[in-house]
Amino acid sequence: MPDYSWPAAEQRSLIGKRISRVDAPLKVSGRAKYTYDVTRPGMLFGKILRSPHAKARIVSIDISAAEKMPGVKAVHIIQQPGSTIQWAGDEVVAVAAVDEPTAEDAVRAIKVEYQPLPHMVSDAEPPAGAGEAAGPLGEDDIWDALDQMPPAEVAKQLGQYGVSFKVTEDLLEDMKKYDVPSEVIEAARKATYHEVKEGGARSSYQKAVEQTQGDPDKAFAEADVVSEGVYGLPVITHCCLESHGSTVEWPDKDHLFVHISTQNVSGIAGQMAEPLKTPAANIHIHQDHIGGGFGSKFAADRWDITAARLSQKAGGKAVRMMLERDAELEVAGARPSAYARVKVAAKKDGTITGWQSQSWGTGGPGGGGMPPIPYIFTIPNLRKQHTAIRNNIGPARAWRAPNHPQAALITMAALEDTAAKLNMDPLEFFLKNLDITGPRRDVYREEFGVAADLMGWKEKWHPRGQNISGNIGRGVGLSLHTWGGRGHESHCDFTLHPDGSVDIKMGSQDLGTGTRTCILIVAAETLGVPLEAIKLQIGDTMYPSSGGSGGSTTIGGVSSSTRRAAVDARDALFAKVAPSLSAQAGDLECVNGTVRVKSDPSRSLSWKQACAKLGAMPLTIRGNNPDKSKPPDLTNSGVGGVQMAEVEVDTDTGIVKVKKMVAVQDCGLIIDLKTAESQCYGALIMGISYSLYEEKIMDRTSGRMLNPDMQFYRLAGISDIPQLVVHMMTGKGYDERGVVGLGEPPVISPGAAISNAVANAIGVRVPFLPLTPDRVLAALSQKAGA
Amino acid sequence: MKAFEYATPETKEQAVSLLGASWGQAEILAGGTDLLALMKDDVVAPKRLVNIKEIKDLKGVTSSAEGFRIGALTTLGDLADNANVLKEYPALADALNEAASPQIRNLATLAGNLCQRPRCWYFRNGLGLLPKSEGGKDLVAEGENRYHAILGNDGPAKFVSPSTIVPALIAYGAKLRLVGPRGKREVPLEKFYAIPATETEREHDLRPNEIVTEVIIPPAHGVMAAHYEIRQKATFDWPLAVAAVALTMNGSRVESARVVMGYVAPVPWISPEAEQALVGQPINAETAQKAADAALGNAKPLSQNAYKVQLARVAVKRAILKAGGAA
């Protein structure tokens, strides 16, 4: 049996080193082509008429004037009269025209009559007692629930409430694939179907979770301290710099060719097939580079399907349908809000004994679920209740580590407040309670040690509000987080050519994280050749399918399928070469561009000479992940990370400046240390943005988003970003776990760490992110008044 | 963007003749950093654009006994680098250097800066400058007003004046020269801005067929001036409060003072109260605080922006101390 396992540390020449992205020169020189850059012969431009109302019934649509305009090639009604609009910016009619201004003029010429209906865009705390009991679960509800509660609870709810959709075998298969426990799968199979009437008068509030464990009343009665607070974060958007969209064409009436900005190249064709009544096999998807997705680009969206319909009406000509900036922020992705009133019970020595939370939040019309609180800490006695708010702000989408940043903020802020109440250094307090953090407990302990040194925690930490000089308060804060990250299903074709060239084809995508680079590192390491010797093609449905880049599953998937294929290819080559080196295949190795006999390196062939022994035909191997026939499992699940933040707050203006951040992170065996570190740098920057600036601001009267732009939807700029220190845990205890994903974990903690640092700096908790001057000053004046 | 006619006159007179007698017909295009964004967002939809960038008379800067003359087309970037500005008008230099980003400063003209439209998010989203719901509700008062006016907000206008440079220019006593169909006129910059009472009025006293030709700043020997702005982000962000202060001293005491705030009212807000509080006083933390309190004495915050009163106070105080050389 070939040895697929990862090479030992002393044998690695590329894996785990700091290697620059192979596509960096393309990107920094502007030669990388994003979907937005694609132009096709005779291409038309698509534009969409969007609803100005947050909730309305479409009464009538008149497209006659638009259809008659010169240059307009197709008009397509997306939502027919009678439909109900659920958020401002929702798609109503689309046009395709010879250029953008003509398409815009045509959109302006369309007349839609709406009957506005009462809307709600607020996610303020639900009135006491609000909220109907949970109804039948939708498909998304099940996946949300799996994130939030123990499997037994999910199974119970399925039994109790039933489902609002017909459970298919496909779904059950999917569940199996994602390791959903069988009790849940069984419960889903048996769940009764209840029809939910479209447009039925549902309450805006839904009791999503009600759960008690242990004996919370006793824990609070016996506590030495009880800390109470309210915490939360608003809805934010994904704000992808490359907006969502595609360029779609029908080369002939049976085939569709799609350039799309996506995290899910291999999955898109299947999604377009049904609505377009075209076999997935006839749908060709392509993407070279993507300008950001963050969880919001897994689907063939309504506008992509619409582009296909417009193209169809226009005789197959390509239609470019990329969202405008305002639509990008209004409709193409939002992270659900989460707020909670929390009570924590603790003993004098710092032991946490009880948790009670009443939480609420919105993910738009669908409501949404409860973030997994208390996060990481398994508190023995707890009571929690969550109310989901259904409103008209536009739908939520997965946002990098769905629900975890919310859970981390609520939990770590509540625990830090408890430490403050106990007059304990939070580092000591968190270390004290690590026993209830589960399997990564020892990792956290080690990481906290490293982080404390890198931050200079001992010197910098002062009790709350005790480090204010003049109008500047200084403080430090910390947080910790976890994530899964097992590699997804991935397949590749790996070809050795007789002339010595090598190519890999894989239907994966590189989100800018370094996926290309990592695939090449694994292949080059295995074959003992330089990265440049291998040609890699990804981003196309002509290549073997590979999973969507979500859940931090890409690196584990692509590195495993590549490794298996490369080992098989290498061993097949050894078999062909062995006779000419008068050796057994098993005695050979490939190092530094040669194939040689391990015990006698002087008996060697150059890589080219070796490949010539393949004969006339290239050798192609399919690599798969998972692949039980080729053990060991090369990927794993479960990471831990800790972060610390140092801030300065101007107590006169309420302006927060982050001075330094430290991120210490494990992710099993690291393929490329440089891109792993970059992943953490990027996450810290994104984290500073959502901690200080980002918020989807809705106008309650008009129901419109007021900052669908980049002047009031603020992102951190270069001068807002401080010293960032990243330390990756490697070596013994880490490397042998296999490859684990890293895309999401480091973005979970910044909000909590920065919020805690601000509380430490100014001596009072600022309850909600983003930590804007109005909120900071309000907290300070409350402190002064107290 | 709606289709429009594009004209590039070479003289002021031609330009004036191409402009319309009422708003909505033509717009003047200078650097375009504001106007083009408004047109793309369908907030402004002129039938004709009059590009004035080929008019030679509108360019260049000169110094004379009358003061420093700045041609309307001078970019913020060029002005920020001008030796005279750096030496004689440090508060203006600071304001220029903090405005926008280098790329924008390289395109943005001074006259365009003075005439730029408000940043109010209701206005920029097409809901109107004095936004009202169909039922007649004041959207700003009832809605998201965290960035809106805390002074001069009794009427329907609740946006804030957008330029961060104007307060310093007013503090230095700058004047504006304009040309229209009936010839030239000169207005003190402080008189140029007005609070609109109806949706058809603009927030300045520019007539639809007038062009700003130049700005004159009187000599500032002996003037101690400073600009201070509070932004949440370190750079490239709209401020939450701006203050510019110009002092003349008699020994260690203030002889006369100008205190001008930006981003607090629909017009640049001059505070005679703060000026009075300073006259006859030395500059120190206490007198600066008193003047700052006086400047905001009449502030009437909306539902979400009480914090801006505090920020404006801090901006005024810090500007006074900076002008007095104490900070």
Ligand SMILES: Cc1cc2nc3c(=O)[nH]c(=O)nc-3n(C[C@H](O)[C@H](O)[C@H](O)COP(=O)(O)OP(=O)(O)OC[C@H]3O[C@@H](n4cnc5c(N)ncnc54)[C@H](O)[C@@H]3O)c2cc1C
């Ligand atoms: C991202 C961004 C950040 C910014 N930050 C700041 C900031 O921090 N501080 C600040 O003060 N400003 C800021 N601005 C605004 C910027 O300074 C203005 O957009 C710019 O000064 C306008 O000048 P322009 O030449 O581009 O004018 P244009 O966009 O061409 O015109 C603006 C307006 O002025 C009118 N106009 C132009 N010239 C004349 C004239 N000679 N006579 C009569 N009317 C005229 C136009 O008709 C139009 O209504 C920012 C802008 C952007 C886009």
